[in-house]
Amino acid sequence: MSKIIGIINGSLRKNSFSGSIAEYVKNHAPEDFEFKLIDISGLPLYNQDYDGADPEAYTVFRNEIQALDGFLFITPEHNRSIPAALKNALDVASRPYGKNVWSGKPAAIISQSPGGIGGFGANHHLRQVLAFLNVLTLAQPEAYIGAYHTLIDETGALSNAGTKEFIDSFLSAFATWVEKNS
Numbered sequence: 001m002s003k004i005i006g007i008i009n010g011s012l013r014k015n016s017f018s019g020s021i022a023e024y025v026k027n028h029a030p031e032d033f034e035f036k037l038i039d040i041s042g043l044p045l046y047n048q049d050y051d052g053a054d055p056e057a058y059t060v061f062r063n064e065i066q067a068l069d070g071f072l073f074i075t076p077e078h079n080r081s082i083p084a085a086l087k088n089a090l091d092v093a094s095r096p097y098g099k100n101v102w103s104g105k106p107a108a109i110i111s112q113s114p115g116g117i118g119g120f121g122a123n124h125h126l127r128q129v130l131a132f133l134n135v136l137t138l139a140q141p142e143a144y145i146g147a148y149h150t151l152i153d154e155t156g157a158l159s160n161a162g163t164k165e166f167i168d169s170f171l172s173a174f175a176t177w178v179e180k181n182s
């Protein structure tokens, strides 16, 4: 049976660069893997007062996360950290206390930016949160994709051959990581 990996895009932007990478990944899954886009855009901002009276969107999202075999986070950097929407999604599925549905599952991170350091700050802030949530995050290889705007065609699709090759090899390492940690 295929392993189902949820792609969590840290960007809510229409025509997002992270979404462009997600599209490429979805269409280049390693054998016996399927990548599924997980929507985080409709989650109300987490507030502990919701615990026990959860919005329907929280329940749907937590069940969705629980059913996955692993996670691939693809994210831009916002002010040297992760976008607020991504932090919100991480918080929502980590609660109520004791019911963290991220826990124990394998994950990997791809960060991207138009700048030269490829979202390094976001990538490492995300690693810190995932460590606390008991997510098994792939350490090597790392994926920081810089100058993403130069790697796409006029439709926004990833077109740079070297980057495609890099993502393919990254996905292959991630697939091995998921098999080992399932």
Ligand SMILES: Cc1cc2nc3c(=O)[nH]c(=O)nc-3n(C[C@H](O)[C@H](O)[C@H](O)COP(=O)(O)O)c2cc1C
Residues within 6 Å of the ligand: 011, 012, 013, 015, 016, 017, 018, 019, 075, 076, 077, 078, 079, 080, 081, 112, 113, 114, 115, 118, 119, 148
């Ligand atoms: C609020 C905000 C803060 C940003 N801060 C950074 C930053 O710290 N470092 C960086 O490289 N890019 C920064 N950017 C640029 C985005 O990371 C960049 O536009 C990214 O590639 C967009 O990805 P997306 O298309 O998936 O949303 C910022 C953008 C926004 C909107």
